[in-house]
Amino acid sequence: MDLGLDALVALMDAAAGRCAYADVRHVVTEEEQLVVRGGAVESAEHDVSTGVGVRVLVDGAWGFAATSDVSSAGLAAALARALATAAALPAGLAGRARVAEPPARGAWTSPCAIDPFGLALEEKLALLVEAEAALRVDPRLVRTEAVFVATRSDQAFASTEGAAVTQRRTSCGAGLSATAVGAGEVQTRSYPSAHGGLVRQAGWEHVLALDLVGTAPRIGSEAVELLTAPPCPSGRTTLVLGGEQLALQVHESIGHALELDRMQLLEAAYAGTSWVSVADVGTLVYGSPELTVTADATVAGGLGTFGWDDEGAAARRSALIDRGRLVGTLSDRESAGAAGSTQTGACARADGFARQPVVRMTNVSIEPGGAGSLDDLLADTGDGLYLETNRSWSIDDRRLHFQFATEVAYEIRGGTLGRLYRNPSYHGVTPSFWASLDAVCGPQAWSLWGVTNCGKAEPGQFAAVSHGAAPARFRDVEVGVA
Amino acid sequence: MSAELLGLAERALAAASAASSSDQVQATVTRERSLASRFARSAPTQATGIDDTTVHVLVVHDGHAGTATTNALDDDALRAAGARARAAATAAAGDGGTGDHPGLAPPAPYAARDGYDAATAALDPAVAGAQLRAAFAVAADERLEAFGIWSSAVVETAIASSTGVRAADAVTDAFGKVVLRDAGGRSAYLSGTGVGVADVDLGALARRVVAKVPRGPLVDVPAGTLPVVLGEEAVATLLGYLGGMAFNGLAHVEERGALVDRLGTSVAAASVTLRDDPGAPATLPRAFDAEAVPKAPLTLLEAGVARHVVHDRRSAALAGTASTGHATVPGGSSWGAGPTNLVLDGGDAADEHALAAGIERGLYVHRLWYVNPVNPRETLLTGVTRDGTHLIEDGRITRPARDVRFTDTVLGLLSRVEALGASPRLVSEGEYYGRRFATGVLCPPLRASSFRITGGA
Numbered sequence: 051m052d053l054g055l056d057a058l059v060a061l062m063d064a065a066a067g068r069c070a071y072a073d074v075r076h077v078v079t080e081e082e083q084l085v086v087r088g089g090a091v092e093s094a095e096h097d098v099s100t101g102v103g104v105r106v107l108v109d110g111a112w113g114f115a116a117t118s119d120v121s122s123a124g125l126a127a128a129l130a131r132a133l134a135t136a137a138a139l140p141a142g143l144a145g146r147a148r149v150a151e152p153p154a155r156g157a158w159t160s161p162c163a164i165d166p167f168g169l170a171l172e173e174k175l176a177l178l179v180e181a182e183a184a185l186r187v188d189p190r191l192v193r194t195e196a197v198f199v200a201t202r203s204d205q206a207f208a209s210t211e212g213a214a215v216t217q218r219r220t221s222c223g224a225g226l227s228a229t230a231v232g233a234g235e236v237q238t239r240s241y242p243s244a245h246g247g248l249v250r251q252a253g254w255e256h257v258l259a260l261d262l263v264g265t266a267p268r269i270g271s272e273a274v275e276l277l278t279a280p281p282c283p284s285g286r287t288t289l290v291l292g293g294e295q296l297a298l299q300v301h302e303s304i305g306h307a308l309e310l311d312r313m314q315l316l317e318a319a320y321a322g323t324s325w326v327s328v329a330d331v332g333t334l335v336y337g338s339p340e341l342t343v344t345a346d347a348t349v350a351g352g353l354g355t356f357g358w359d360d361e362g363a364a365a366r367r368s369a370l371i372d373r374g375r376l377v378g379t380l381s382d383r384e385s386a387g388a389a390g391s392t393q394t395g396a397c398a399r400a401d402g403f404a405r406q407p408v409v410r411m412t413n414v415s416i417e418p419g420g421a422g423s424l425d426d427l428l429a430d431t432g433d434g435l436y437l438e439t440n441r442s443w444s445i446d447d448r449r450l451h452f453q454f455a456t457e458v459a460y461e462i463r464g465g466t467l468g469r470l471y472r473n474p475s476y477h478g479v480t481p482s483f484w485a486s487l488d489a490v491c492g493p494q495a496w497s498l499w500g501v502t503n504c505g506k507a508e509p510g511q512f513a514a515v516s517h518g519a520a521p522a523r524f525r526d527v528e529v530g531v532a
Numbered sequence: 533m534s535a536e537l538l539g540l541a542e543r544a545l546a547a548a549s550a551a552s553s554s555d556q557v558q559a560t561v562t563r564e565r566s567l568a569s570r571f572a573r574s575a576p577t578q579a580t581g582i583d584d585t586t587v588h589v590l591v592v593h594d595g596h597a598g599t600a601t602t603n604a605l606d607d608d609a610l611r612a613a614g615a616r617a618r619a620a621a622t623a624a625a626g627d628g629g630t631g632d633h634p635g636l637a638p639p640a641p642y643a644a645r646d647g648y649d650a651a652t653a654a655l656d657p658a659v660a661g662a663q664l665r666a667a668f669a670v671a672a673d674e675r676l677e678a679f680g681i682w683s684s685a686v687v688e689t690a691i692a693s694s695t696g697v698r699a700a701d702a703v704t705d706a707f708g709k710v711v712l713r714d715a716g717g718r719s720a721y722l723s724g725t726g727v728g729v730a731d732v733d734l735g736a737l738a739r740r741v742v743a744k745v746p747r748g749p750l751v752d753v754p755a756g757t758l759p760v761v762l763g764e765e766a767v768a769t770l771l772g773y774l775g776g777m778a779f780n781g782l783a784h785v786e787e788r789g790a791l792v793d794r795l796g797t798s799v800a801a802a803s804v805t806l807r808d809d810p811g812a813p814a815t816l817p818r819a820f821d822a823e824a825v826p827k828a829p830l831t832l833l834e835a836g837v838a839r840h841v842v843h844d845r846r847s848a849a850l851a852g853t854a855s856t857g858h859a860t861v862p863g864g865s866s867w868g869a870g871p872t873n874l875v876l877d878g879g880d881a882a883d884e885h886a887l888a889a890g891i892e893r894g895l896y897v898h899r900l901w902y903v904n905p906v907n908p909r910e911t912l913l914t915g916v917t918r919d920g921t922h923l924i925e926d927g928r929i930t931r932p933a934r935d936v937r938f939t940d941t942v943l944g945l946l947s948r949v950e951a952l953g954a955s956p957r958l959v960s961e962g963e964y965y966g967r968r969f970a971t972g973v974l975c976p977p978l979r980a981s982s983f984r985i986t987g988g989a
Contacts, residue, residue: 090632091596092866095598135579143573171623319709404584447902451987451989453939477987508683509580
């Protein structure tokens with residue numbers, strides 16, 4: 051695909067001298083969404099968009115103009131608008147000089163064994179239709195759904211510092227959900243994860259590996275079973291969180307809290323701030339010694355994996371928390387510079403061509419521990435609760451006080467799973483919760499989970515990120531709502 | 533302007549219709565031009581200008597829907613979009629016989645709404661600069677820092693369909709919010725929105741926010757229930773979620789909604805009347821929905837009694853009724869329809885202070901944050917307070933309180949309403965994910981006899 055990299059480089063030549071810095075991204079996005087519901091294809095949608103976003107830095111403030119007109123005239127007009135926008139504003143924040151980064155050069159493509167856009171639509175729908183049909187095991191199921199999504203993003207990037215790169219990223223995923231109504235209850239069960247299925251930076255081979263058809267009957271049955279399951283008991287107990295729920299816990303109470311722009315108050319009016327300050331890096335005890343967390347934009351299959359971030363910084367793996375101690379943050383060139391660092395965290399990411407990059411998670415993962423498989427961990431646990439598959443989430447604007455609910459809870463009794471419970475929830479305070487972590491399953495139970503709808507910035511933009519997680523155990527957690 | 537977009541919609545319609553005369557086709561063109569200027573620590577941070585036009589093609593083939601979008605506007609791109617939409621609809625049909633899509637709407641006259649302001653449509657960056665400077669000046673005078681956004685936009689929509697629909701509209705909106713924050717991190721917040729830039733004055737908002745910044749030590753509030761006064765911002769957030777949980781016609785038909793078996797019964801206090809009114813004074817007006825069905829006022833709660841849910845054509849067909857003009861996407865969303873112009877009628881209280889006069893010990897909540905459904909069928913939500921929570925003591929809003937988590941049902945809260953403010957104000961979240969679609973809730977502050985606090989925040 052010709053992304054017009056030469057034209058972008060020419061535009062940057064025109065921008066040089068008119069601003070302190072400029073960059074430009076040409077993004078071509080293709081997306082397919084399929085929904086099968088109640089025995090019929092409810093939605094089959096195929097979207098394409100192309101556009102350019104030009105960003106300029108003038109007196110410390112960013113101006114940005116996005117347009118779908120990718121002609122030479124369109125690019126020039128966008129540059130002019132970006133400059134005019136920035137020039138009309140007061141001066142930006144002082145002391146935010148961007149750290150240096152070698153100009154990016156080259157091309158990068160994400161791995162993809164079976165191109166989801168190369169398959170016949172009928173083939174993809176056939177799998178979803180078969181899986182959705184297999185969900186419908188009981189007349190109390192009022193809504194059964196199989197969904198598929200695939201995204202391809204082709205991007206060219208250039209800057210006034212001489213960067214010129216192209217990237218192609220392909221992701222896809224699928225999932226099931228079954229909702230049952232009865233006995234005054236509405237209960238939903240999802241697989242392999244809630245909120246739209248499990249998405250990875252991979253091809254159709256990832257969807258095939260999910261075994262949707264084989265798993266569907268269990269999901270439908272569990273939704274019905276939840277209707278008459280007893281409510282999850284309340285009180286303080288030992289909690290084992292499944293990988294998917296733990297991934298969201300990491301996302302909300304570690305990932306966002308460590309975004310450096312939040313610590314620097316740039317999101318105070320919207321997404322919020324952080325209970326962590328820049329001065330805490332190196333000293334703050336974030337959790338128990340079982341807690342080691344990394345940000346890794348190089349891990350295969352991650353939604354936050356790339357060759358370069360959206361301001362041309364090379365992908366890297368960074369330590370965030372090392373055996374409980376805070377050692378790093380998520381940053382871009384500007385926030386890193388403002389914090390006195392000499393290196394960016396390469397976390398500048400933008401949603402399409404019509405949004406500016408902001409500090410985002412890449413793939414923020416809790417490293418596997420030594421607790422073996424889930425069965426090993428349960429056997430070691432004795433008594434407690436096992437919670438799986440997120441249903442609801444809420445956390446304050448400093449990322450401190452949270453409350454989560456999951457679709458199911460199982461009693462852990464004598465080291466094995468027992469009774470099913472409905473409507474489980476738990477709440478806590480971030481550092482206390484992570485301090486109660488005392489075991490993490492091993493590599494055999496570790497998996498990459500995706501969050502595709504992480505919202506931030508204004509105008510709002512979504513980011514797709516991944517979190518590697520294995521089931522983990524937490525002691526003395528408050529279960530239920532006060 | 534709208535004529536140009538209608539011409540584009542007709543081109544897209546023709547390109548998609550050429551392959552088959554038996555299929556129904558709707559072409560929807562949306563053009564967004566917007567400018568959003570963010571600021572933090574009394575300085576601009578990011579300013580984002582957008583100019584993008586999207587063509588959405590919906591094909592209904594034998595009762596099955598397929599859609600495709602493009603933002604390339606040449607004939608080849610429009611033909612390709614039509615072909616993709618047709619291929620999707622044909623694949624959806626497969627061997628399965630006739631689908632359940634009821635087909636596209638017939639032409640229907642719609643009321644013109646006064647939702648366009650030429651000055652706003654100019655998107656003058658100098659206006660943004662002046663607004664930010666005004667807010668910064670107020671903050672500087674008070675030794676506070678200002679955070680927020682100033683944003684304005686013009687969005688044009690045109691729909692052309694094979695059933696003869698030709699509809700076009702252009703709306704503008706302006707949105708601004710100011711958070712003032714002291715060195716200790718205590719903050720207060722106000723937002724404003726309207727059809728035009730003249731409706732939002734960041735300097736004036738900032739001056740009102742100054743009085744709301746908490747002074748003095750924060751008081752802890754233990755878990756339990758307390759009488760509460762909710763400011764307009766908080767009320768709007770709760771009603772926005774209620775829209776999806778209770779009034780979504782698809783959820784209602786699928787027996788997942790909060791009003792299943794409750795239409796026609798009392799679900800809120802008699803003082804509560806909630807409407808969806810696209811032409812209400814001070815709302816962000818809309819003429820038609822995403823299926824070109826004209827929008828009209830609809831009573832949702834009348835003196836506390838649940839009256840209606842909202843539908844698009846697809847959920848209406850499942851329910852055996854007619855669309856109420858609440859489609860959010862062409863062809864209907866798989867998540868159902870939703871209200872976009874909620875109006876909660878006011879009462880007699882002059883303002884939040886008058887509402888507080890009836891409370892011996894309670895809580896004033898200005899803004900809610902990170903609200904999420906816990907049990908949609910029960911309208912059970914959880915979330916936290918933010919930016920200006922105060923105690924109410926002996927009938928007055930007094931000491932600043934540490935933010936709290938709430939877990940409560942919206943219908944339960946509405947059934948405990950004791951009084952409402954007299955002057956509803958338009959409140960918007962101003963988030964604008966994806967293509968800009970400005971909405972707001974017109975509501976007053978209210979007093980309820982109890983609000984369930986379940987922890988700190």
